[in-house]
Amino acid sequence: MYDKIVLPYEFNELEPYIDAQTIETHYSKHLQTYVNNLNNLLKDYENLTEGKTLEDLLRNVSELPEEIRQGVINQGGGVYNHNLYFSILSPNACTMPKGDLLEKINKTFGSVENLKDELSKKAIAQFGSGYASLVMDNNKDLFIKATSNQDTTLKDGFTPILTIDVWEHAYYLKYKNLRPDYVKNIWNVIDWNKVDELYNK
Structure with missing residues (x-):
């Protein structure tokens, strides 16, 4: 069984930037629907999911039976993307990276402001539904990627550490x-x- 994260703040605590009704509906309705659909889809495939995280499934989605593959991309991606999104938001947010992550951002993008600008532009320009994310490869090099619908970058070898749901x-x-x-x-x-925790994990 796969599940949504426990929300680390109250629905109204991200105001005025994100309103309570949006957080409640997004988390309790949209995300919960993805959780329910994913678990229903996988209930007859326990042999494929035993001992595997959702990240494991999405990294190796091409190995799944064809009849559930797109469903796992859609529903599993919905759970994974939302869990990441909600987990990096905070009413007491630290607004600057530090340590190794800050060093890598400065080396890759020139500055944190440049990164934010580039990622924001990617999010705003995303056609239709999807996400704009800061991702890293196995060498911890950083990239900005946009994905459509509930696709993830995991199958391409990139782990998202910051995502903006658009x-x-x-x-x-x-x-x-x-x-x-x-x-x-x-x-x-x-x-x-x-984000720093995810980068250093």
Whole structure:
């Protein structure tokens, strides 16, 4: 059985940047639906999932039976992407990376501001639904990638450590069609301590 993370803050604690109704609906309804659909899809395939994390499944999705492969990409990706997204947000966010991650960001992008600018542009430009993410490869080199729908970069060998959800349900109640405003404001609640943990894990 795969599950959603325990939300590390109350629904209203990310205000004014993300409103309580959006967090509650996004977490309790959208994410829960992905969890339910994924577990229903996999209930007859316990031999394939035993001892495997969701990340394991998505990294090796090409090895899954064809009849469930796209379903795991869609539903499993929905669980994985949302869990990552919610886990890196915080009402008490550390707004700057540090240590090895900061050094790597400066080396790769020139500065944290350059990274934020590039990632924001990728998020705003994403056509339709999806995510813009800061990802790392096995050598801990950093890249910015956009993915559509609930695809992940895991199958391509990249582990996301920071992601911005640009599905409309992530922002529409508060921001309506103004995705750039949402993307600009989300940096106030992205917790670099969480991103740092993922980078160093």
